[in-house]
Amino acid sequence: MAERLTGRRKAAILVTLIGEDAATRLLQHLDEQEVEGVLAEVARLDVVDPSENARVLAEFQQMIQQTRGLETAGREKVRRLVQKARPDAADELLARIGADDADEEPDPADGVPRPRLPDALVHAPARTIARLLAEENDQTTALVLAFLPSQKAARILGEMPAERRAEIVARMAAMSQAAPEAVQHVGEILVTRLEQADDAMAVPVDGLGSAADRLGTLGRAAGQEIVAALEERDAELAQKLRERLFTFEIVLSVQDRDMPDVLKKVERGTLALALKGADPELQDKFFRGMSERAAQMLREEMDFLGAPRVADVENAQRVIVEAVLEMEKNGEITLEEANVVAQ
Template identity: 30%
Template sequence: MSGMRKAAIFVLSLGEDLAAEVFKNLKTEEIEALTREISTLGVVQPQDAENVLEEYYTMSMAKSYMAEGGVEYAKAILVKSLGPEEARRIIDRIMKMLQSTEGFYSLESVDPQQLSKFIQNEHPQTVALILAQLDPTKAAELLTALPEGMRANVTLRMASLKDISPDVVERVSAFIAKKLKAIGGSFGSGASGGARAVAELLNRMERSTSRGVLEKIEQENPQLAISIRDMMFVFDDLMLIDDAGIREILQRVDKKSLTLALKGTSPELQQQFFKNMSQRAVEILKEEIEVLGAVKVRDVEKAQQEIVAMVTKLEEEGVIAIGSGGGDEYVV
């Protein structure tokens, strides 16, 4: 879900009076963009509204912690309450928001296909900075839209991003902001790269595309490829989840997505689910898988990615544990 859509749902959830107060603090172009998004929302599901409000509350509390004791203090509290991965993501997002130069707009509101046309002729380092600004899902869409020969170079540079001079990022921000003006986008000044950011990005791409990018990275930098691969979580890694975790997944997963995701997987992985279901439920699921017939690989991978995203979130929330099969290590 894009940042603009979340903002629209949040404003709707406030009611007319509070929404009016929010609008008083926005620029005219921000109000126009938000109003357009609200007009396209349709019926908002209660769960979506609850998720957006919960995210707002978490981000607000995190900002409060940072105001009290700085980044490390906020991080320590968030790690205790949400776990290390979710704490890191929240801190990264807040830092980007605090450093933003263009306010309400973000690159997430720009169509990846359009954005790719604007940046594909730019230096790969510039493109890496832009990818680092985006939500991993949106970054994956943008990377997929770029020419194939450019992807590995960009991801290599993104994985190498660490401490970047604010002046450099500011100059890139101003340059890209001008290029995006025609399509209503903007560019913030925070950048967060590294192997983990690339792993999150590749996790959200089609398997064939991410595999090709990773293979090219491996040719250039084998050690970096190993680091990225170690941080990735793929559908086959569900074998690492214990029976209690699988049962938790079965309670929450969309049955149609599960049927499609299990199509063509190994008998061992299918059995991981079957052994945690009733005999009747197993018979029904097997029949539904067989009835599917031939399906597009792309559709199977999309269903698997949806389940992987759900599992990753459950692991971050501490609901399930993803064990490595030995000791106390975890795959995240």
């Protein structure tokens, strides 16, 4: 079952769902403390129950969407469902249920709220809903399909046994109105069962990566400040976020005239190990900052290393990244903003 959602967790889930551009615009409207809190929660996201995603999106949608009018199932909706679910036998099935001369679906009644199924059910996979409805009677199944989007209802109908389809569609065709309380009650029962079903298992979320991506779009200075503030609350999490946010490619943002100063901060053995796993562009960046003789000696030392462990290479690169960040913080070098944070 999904845990109770706090406001901060809702915001974190929303940030991971709405895409990087939209999330960036959203974060720009928050103050620094709020951004820190939301991104810290994003970084802690490990797995998110699909029902939580649905609840957050539903609440967000309700805040920006006008209430839609009442829409009954009607014969025209039956025709669309049958044609999508069974195009090979649509005419025969429509004739059997007496819907081959269906009238147009009535327009929604102005000002009357539409009965709604819970969003967790609406957004569930069609096959999952079909399995839930397999245990319900035909009338309940018809009621649920009548208030689902047409395409999803058609897919669910296609998953039903052939012997049930005609009866379910016939009951939908005969439906002229439905009590909102009944729709809500049936929906709540199905959501309870949905949360217990195998298909409602939590899905993995790269919360740390999402937080780093969002911080990266805010720029280096803002990213540094937020990570520094987070370090006081959770040093381990802040370090993981820092490693995701500032990668070895940060060296490309160092101006060539400052590279000799950077090289003075790094032992040659560490540098050789770090460059062993680096792209040619990064290697050239370092080689341009030293004499030809020093560059040749470094290449020879790199060749002598053979095939080092990936973890050792990454640790050596991390030493250089931290040295660059420290030098930038102390005003010893200037970094070009475009290449500072991982994109």
